[in-house]
Amino acid sequence: MFHLIKRDVILQKKQLLIFIPFILFFIFMDVHPVLTFLVASVFIPFNTYAYDEMAETNILLNSLPYTRNEIIAARYLGAVFYMVIAIGLTSAAFFSFGKLFSITDIALGSGLFLLFAACTFPLFYILKPGYITTVVLIGFILLSTMGPPVFLYLAEQFSAITDFIMNLSIPIVYTGSTVLIMLIYLLSWGLSTAIYQRKVF
Template structure:
């Protein structure tokens, strides 16, 4: 399974050359650190899915000595692995140029990435090839642009729930959010595995 994760880097050698300039652009434009970390995390996993969609790699993968469970596991574990690497490189870039960020920025962007991945990864096994990358890209843009206003609107409409959450301690909020996101990620993993097991290539 490690070789499947390593394959993503080998296939994306050229795209990875764009990664650092891409992130530096966000830093120089003073984009909020949360969005910068989020974009950095999305870069490799979703490029891999986009590449596989065009090349119909699933046919090749299923001819190799890997089970379908291992193929899906490599996607989900690989996404977490590359997220950690992306966070590290982005943090180093922030430090190098004297830009401020906090551990909270990293925590929020990690949570948003895992939540976005949990919602979109199964789509790559549900939707027909040729449409998936477009749907995911539009979804990411909508999440980035409309997410905060929607959250603020819901917070105003459901003030009782908002007040309850605001009265909780910070550790409880972070722990609860972490557990919820991890559960959603695991549920997404299970859903993708179930769908992939039934697909015919």
């Protein structure tokens, strides 16, 4: 399964050359660190899915000595692995150019990435090839532009819930959020596995 994760980097050698300039552009444009960490985390996993969609790689993967469970596991574990690397490189870039960011920015960026991945990964096994990348791209734009205003609106409408959360201690909020995000990610993993097991290539 490690070789399936490693394959993503091998396939994207050319795209990885633009990763650092891409992230530096966001940093120099003073984009919020949360969005910068989110975009950095999305880069490798979703480039891989876009490549696989064009090349119909699933036919090749299913001819190799890997089970379908292992193929999906490599997708989900690989996304987390590359997210950690992307956050490390982005943090180093922030440090190098004296840009301020916090642990909270990293936590929010990685949390949003995992939620976005959990919602979109199953779509790659549900929608027809040719439409998936467009749907995911539109979804990402909507999340990054409309997400914060919608969140603030909901916070105002459900003030009782907002007040309850605000009264919780920071460790409880972080722990609860982490557990919830992990649960959603695992549920998405299970859903993708169930769908992929029934796919015909």
